[in-house]
Amino acid sequence: MRQAGRYMAEYREIRARHSMLEMCSNPELAAEVTLQPIEHMEVDAAILFSDILLPLVPMGLQLEYVEGDGPVIDNPVRSVKDLERLRPVDVDESLGHVASAVKLVTDELGGRVPLIGFAGAPFTLASYAIEGGSSRNHVLTKRFMYEEPDAWHALLGKMSAVVVDQLTAQVHAGVSAVQLFDSWVGHVGPDDYTEFVLPHSRRVFERVATLGVPMIHFGVGTTGLLESMRDAGADVVGLDWRIPLDEGWRRLGPDTGVQGNLDPVTLFAPRDHIRKRVHDILAKADGQPGHIFNLGHGVLPETPVDNVKYVVDLVHEY
Amino acid sequence: MRQAGRYMAEYREIRARHSMLEMCSNPELAAEVTLQPIEHMEVDAAILFSDILLPLVPMGLQLEYVEGDGPVIDNPVRSVKDLERLRPVDVDESLGHVASAVKLVTDELGGRVPLIGFAGAPFTLASYAIEGGSSRNHVLTKRFMYEEPDAWHALLGKMSAVVVDQLTAQVHAGVSAVQLFDSWVGHVGPDDYTEFVLPHSRRVFERVATLGVPMIHFGVGTTGLLESMRDAGADVVGLDWRIPLDEGWRRLGPDTGVQGNLDPVTLFAPRDHIRKRVHDILAKADGQPGHIFNLGHGVLPETPVDNVKYVVDLVHEY
Numbered sequence: 359m360r361q362a363g364r365y366m367a368e369y370r371e372i373r374a375r376h377s378m379l380e381m382c383s384n385p386e387l388a389a390e391v392t393l394q395p396i397e398h399m400e401v402d403a404a405i406l407f408s409d410i411l412l413p414l415v416p417m418g419l420q421l422e423y424v425e426g427d428g429p430v431i432d433n434p435v436r437s438v439k440d441l442e443r444l445r446p447v448d449v450d451e452s453l454g455h456v457a458s459a460v461k462l463v464t465d466e467l468g469g470r471v472p473l474i475g476f477a478g479a480p481f482t483l484a485s486y487a488i489e490g491g492s493s494r495n496h497v498l499t500k501r502f503m504y505e506e507p508d509a510w511h512a513l514l515g516k517m518s519a520v521v522v523d524q525l526t527a528q529v530h531a532g533v534s535a536v537q538l539f540d541s542w543v544g545h546v547g548p549d550d551y552t553e554f555v556l557p558h559s560r561r562v563f564e565r566v567a568t569l570g571v572p573m574i575h576f577g578v579g580t581t582g583l584l585e586s587m588r589d590a591g592a593d594v595v596g597l598d599w600r601i602p603l604d605e606g607w608r609r610l611g612p613d614t615g616v617q618g619n620l621d622p623v624t625l626f627a628p629r630d631h632i633r634k635r636v637h638d639i640l641a642k643a644d645g646q647p648g649h650i651f652n653l654g655h656g657v658l659p660e661t662p663v664d665n666v667k668y669v670v671d672l673v674h675e676y
Numbered sequence: 677m678r679q680a681g682r683y684m685a686e687y688r689e690i691r692a693r694h695s696m697l698e699m700c701s702n703p704e705l706a707a708e709v710t711l712q713p714i715e716h717m718e719v720d721a722a723i724l725f726s727d728i729l730l731p732l733v734p735m736g737l738q739l740e741y742v743e744g745d746g747p748v749i750d751n752p753v754r755s756v757k758d759l760e761r762l763r764p765v766d767v768d769e770s771l772g773h774v775a776s777a778v779k780l781v782t783d784e785l786g787g788r789v790p791l792i793g794f795a796g797a798p799f800t801l802a803s804y805a806i807e808g809g810s811s812r813n814h815v816l817t818k819r820f821m822y823e824e825p826d827a828w829h830a831l832l833g834k835m836s837a838v839v840v841d842q843l844t845a846q847v848h849a850g851v852s853a854v855q856l857f858d859s860w861v862g863h864v865g866p867d868d869y870t871e872f873v874l875p876h877s878r879r880v881f882e883r884v885a886t887l888g889v890p891m892i893h894f895g896v897g898t899t900g901l902l903e904s905m906r907d908a909g910a911d912v913v914g915l916d917w918r919i920p921l922d923e924g925w926r927r928l929g930p931d932t933g934v935q936g937n938l939d940p941v942t943l944f945a946p947r948d949h950i951r952k953r954v955h956d957i958l959a960k961a962d963g964q965p966g967h968i969f970n971l972g973h974g975v976l977p978e979t980p981v982d983n984v985k986y987v988v989d990l991v992h993e994y
Contacts, residue, residue, distance in 0.1 A: 495976055500939070500945075504945035505945065547939050581918070623813060623815050
């Protein structure tokens with residue numbers, strides 16, 4: 359998960375002067391906030407500051423970040439006709455600022471810690487494009503799947519192509535690993551996943567695998583989808599906090615790494631509770647290679663920054 | 677899940693003239709809408725029209741239903757002091773209208789189909805009381821757990837007592853089965869569930885078991901909690917659509933029944949897709965006794981009512 363965010367005063371200071379899209383499209387700003395957590399809490403990797411929805415803009419979708427409502431798209435994809443309207447994206451031209459940010463960050467890091475890049479997964483991008491923003495029940499997305507399966511697959515094909523190009527550009531610019539975020543896929547049942555989601559995520563991982571960097575696959579609310587997500591082909595699967603880490607890892611098997619899985623709300627708890635839960639996760643990982651300690655989802659805006667540092671230190675000490 | 681709702685024109689007609697709380701506290705109105713699905717779609721059981729938050733009002737919480745925002749509580753429980761303010765509830769006196777509605781419905785049904793009663797689970801009631809409404813991350817609820825565990829358990833003890841009294845009153849008034857709704861519990865990890873939730877749900881089921889009616893335990897997003905929810909003691913555990921029915925049932929074991937598990941959004945799909953998914957669930961249940969066909973969550977407001985009827989008919993034909 360992206361480490362930079364509203365829980366850090368240094369981030370809020372910059373964010374107060376720039377919109378979300380400005381921060382993502384300005385390489386200097388993106389690089390600066392990417393580096394903030396490295397400077398303040400000695401995490402073992404930097405996570406690129408960016409946004410999964412950026413490629414929707416050059417596709418022709420009118421994306422805005424509305425205070426309190428999150429992303430809003432004024433001209434969502436609701437029909438086969440809308441789908442034809444979507445333009446192919448030349449990532450180097452339209453999203454070249456992301457590669458520039460990667461270069462600035464890796465130059466600044468000078469190999470101290472690796473930089474992890476990321477992109478949204480085809481399903482989650484399609485869901486935003488169809489719903490026009492966040493959604494509680496994903497009714498429009500699922501109706502599109504069920505009513506227009508050919509158009510659905512065409513839409514996810516377009517999304518997959520741009521995701522592959524994004525991750526390729528990030529790797530060429532210097533990221534050491536990539537993460538694919540399927541933020542909303544936990545709303546989908548196993549049969550829908552297999553039919554409507556998996557083929558497209560798999561195509562992304564097949565193409566990106568040729569670049570030779572480790573690939574992480576993240577979702578939330580995905581306890582019922584872990585094996586299918588593994589089958590999409592990543593090296594590491596993210597676990598949220600709804601499953602014990604050892605149980606999740608057993609289901610994935612020893613050839614797949616795991617990332618996770620502290621409940622982000624644990625960071626609001628008293629220190630003894632935080633310590634107990636961090637140690638419990640590390641004990642469940644049992645020192646096996648292939649565990650990336652992380653939260654089970656993003657750092658929440660009001661999180662006490664000292665508790666984030668405390669967790670980093672606990673993991674290092676352990 | 678409650679069957680009556682905005683997807684039915686007959687319901688919307690009554691709802692246009694009465695607030696949610698008026699409908700719940702007027703036995704004639706509650707009985708009328710409870711019976712609407714029975715008259716229109718030949719379901720095999722009636723589900724009492726009520727609301728899980730009703731007991732919060734006599735406890736002293738100021739509950740309102742705000743159009744678009746759902747339930748809002750103006751004086752939420754945020755401290756040990758707030759907790760002391762909560763009044764014990766005399767269910768017969770304060771919620772006697774629910775028992776009256778049960779009597780009206782069972783009289784009207786005359787044994788044609790059973791009536792299922794319900795209540796909110798202690799955790800979900802506490803979460804609403806603390807957050808003051810719906811919540812995305814349940815930060816306040818979990819902080820309360822972690823920071824004030826004794827007060828947390830005292831709060832859930834109060835909730836459990838009123839839930840037991842509610843279900844007892846419903847059984848005495850004539851319901852044939854009861855359901856405990858833990859709507860928000862899917863946000864809690866397995867360790868938190870065991871420590872902060874399970875003891876209270878278990879106490880409810882232990883007490884209600886003495887009344888001799890079947891007990892159903894429902895949650896959503898609970899793929900990682902099924903065994904723990906079973907251990908709380910219900911006869912039937914609800915499955916949402918995020919797990920294949922046969923896999924969920926295997927995990928629960930043959931001594932526990934299952935309820936579920938069609939994705940509510942399936943009801944927006946073309947008929948051939950609906951039929952395929954309904955048949956798939958019934959095939960996975962394999963004719964074993966102890967399966968209650970149901971959606972994996974409530975009927976969504978815009979659902980085409982003809983598709984609900986179609987599913988009922990499909991199940992009966994099969």
